[in-house]
Amino acid sequence: MFSHTSRKTFPHYKCLHEHYANYNVASLSNKQRLIENTFLEEGITFTVYGDNQGTERIFPFDLIPRIIPQKEWQLIEEGLTQRLIALNLFLHDIYHEGQIIKDQVIPESVVKTAAHYRPEMQGVKVSRDIYIQICGTDLIRDDAGNYLCLEDNARCPSGVSYLLENREAMKRAFPNLYSQYRVKPVDNYPDLLLKTLQHLSPRQGHGPVCVLLTPGAYNSAYFEHTFLARKMGIEIVEGRDLIVLDAYVYMRTTKGLEQVDVIYRRLDDDFLDPLCFREDSMLGVSGLMEAYMKGNVALANAVGTGVADDKVIYAYVPEIIKYYLDQEPILQNVPTYLAWREKDRSYILSHLDSLVVKSANESGGYGMLMGPCATKKELQNFAKKIENEPRNFIAQPVISLSRHPTICEDLSIEGRHVDLRPFVLYGDSIEIISGGLTRVALNKDSLIVNSSQGGGSKDTWVLND
Amino acid sequence: MLSRVANSLYWLSRYLERAENLARLVEVNRYESLDSTDPNPWLPLLYTTCTEKIFRESKEQDVGMFISFSEDNPDSIRECVAHARENARMVRDQISEEIWRDLNRFHLFIRSEDAVELWQNQPETFHRRTIEFCMLLSGLIHATVLHDEGWHFMQIGKLIERADKTTRVLDMLAYYQGIAPRAKLASALKSCSAFNAFQAEYRSRISLDNAMSFLLFSASFPRSVRFCIQQLDYHLHAVSGSPIGSYTNEAERITGSTLAQLNFSSSSNILQVGYHDYIDSLQKQFNEIGQQVFDTYILLPLEIRSNTNSETRRRQNDHQRQQQQ
Incomplete structure (x- = not known):
């Protein structure tokens, strides 16, 4: 909202700044309470794991929206599109000829040891040759105001329902301010998503039957699953609602069995099919992988996209873009040191207290070390882990995420760190919903925006100008 | 669905x-x-x-x-x-x-x-x-x-529960072996929101016989067992699409037979069997109807039932546990 150097309000925030100056603390907190109550009553909640009550909480919502001017957004769109095309080419390549490995851009050992690499997918043709249909890339901004890509989230990115609900809430709470800006709408997302799914159907010509596969009502993102299914008008199913017969997938209805063409699965690869992956999975469907590999049913996202989420692979994305597209990356990565490279490792170990160290395959803010805030003991423990399993760790300099005015617990307004998760769909063409989920670290000085660890969210307005 | x-x-x-x-x-x-x-x-x-x-x-x-x-x-x-x-x-x-x-x-x-x-x-x-x-x-x-299939299932659940609860209130009366005090009869009727409706039909002739007859056989009181079963019969046929008076599954058959029995019974029939036993047999029939609805629509179609035994068993256990409550 304010310039880092001159402390002036950015022009696109001027109107908002004036508008908020008219509110006193009480009226703002009133609005906030009202919205939070609505969220709770409508059950717009997520479940916190490790809490024995299975408590449902609302995702804390901040009233001050983030505004992104059109020009800035255009750059983001171009960057995300480029990234997604390259990642898809990469996934297709590694599951087929492996040209990028033969050309020694990426070592084979790195690809094959990625935790989510699926050897079963080798040589399998996926519908329309698209692997990542739904992508939720995390972006941050550095000191210079550049958007950097932090993670790609190519498996089952969540959060889009909060994005849509946040917009509803803002339109209700600040109709006047909203209408003064020409904000791009976001409510076309469910339609776009449905089109993306239908595009995959192996039974073209026949009205495709799409379903959303959820792990069930106790999953943390269950609200989102029902929300999306309802908006798209498709069935939400659990593993036990599906059955595979002769390599075709059916759902069990009161009128008998109905064939399913496309599954938007919000379930990790591991749990999809107990015959193929984890035997103890109660959430999956026996025989699903056989039906999938025979092309009788399509999955979105494809199986095996998790390779792209490996943080070591992430470090190679700029090279992946150059390799497949012969272009310079539009969105830069955060500089990343790979512990398995000897030179990098000694750098990491000697600068541990000034770096962020992350496990290659954890998410949600878990399994990481914030060097500057760590105790001596924690540093030592991590150093040992890195030496034992260099393949599993990467390190990045601490990027001080950009901050955005946010209403704090004591109702003062202060800067809090934010990131941005736009949602990208890859169907007939690539579509990006105009906006994204701006996540905010509500605790002072915290850099962790994950909802499971004290994060909240804001509405994100992309302007039409 | x-x-x-x-x-x-x-x-x-x-x-x-x-x-x-x-x-x-x-x-x-x-x-x-x-x-x-x-x-x-x-x-x-x-x-x-x-x-x-x-x-x-x-x-x-x-x-x-x-x-x-x-x-x-x-x-x-x-x-x-x-x-x-x-x-x-x-x-x-x-x-x-x-x-x-x-x-x-x-x-x-x-x-x-x-x-x-x-x-x-x-x-x-x-x-x-x-x-x-x-x-x-x-x-x-x-x-x-929409008053479609799902709605009919909601009505089926509601009606089985309601009929069951009315019989339980009646069973509480059976406990007094035909000499229930007036106050108990009144509260039994009130427990089914039936007091005013009862009075409209029987005036002040409050007796165990009359209360029982009303809660079991009234053709127009929406919480009487007969009324519930009649409605249940309608909704079951709406789901299956078969005409009333016939049956295509066990749930419909038992419901139809229970209904016929309620339609043509009077309090003297109950006396012959004994209050408690009569009510007990009704409750067993309700349980059986619930079970059959479940077997017909919720379990897997017969031909593939053998493939997924564990899931079938799990669903069955769940169902029985909830129903018994």
């Missing part, structure tokens, strides 16, 4: 009906116990709801708390609402916003300290609020969703 969804809709409305009946039963009992000299005025209530054993094993000392709020009691009002809400959560995409919102709101209320406080200070208000809430939901179910 997905079998699981049909199952959730069925239990959603069945649990709401259960909560409503429970609240009414507790309120009538509570009011009556104010004048009672019985040291254990709540005992018949535990007996009616089949929760004596669980109460004895529970940490909860207070019967009232046990029936209204205890987590140990899978059938407490609070738990019933929680179950209803849980089922609603699983089929959120199939029900209206209004149903979900009001159900969730009441769930949040009944879990709060405010609810316990209200119950302690103004129990009548608490019970009335619960009943009103269930009626609101019943109205919303009637007025905001």
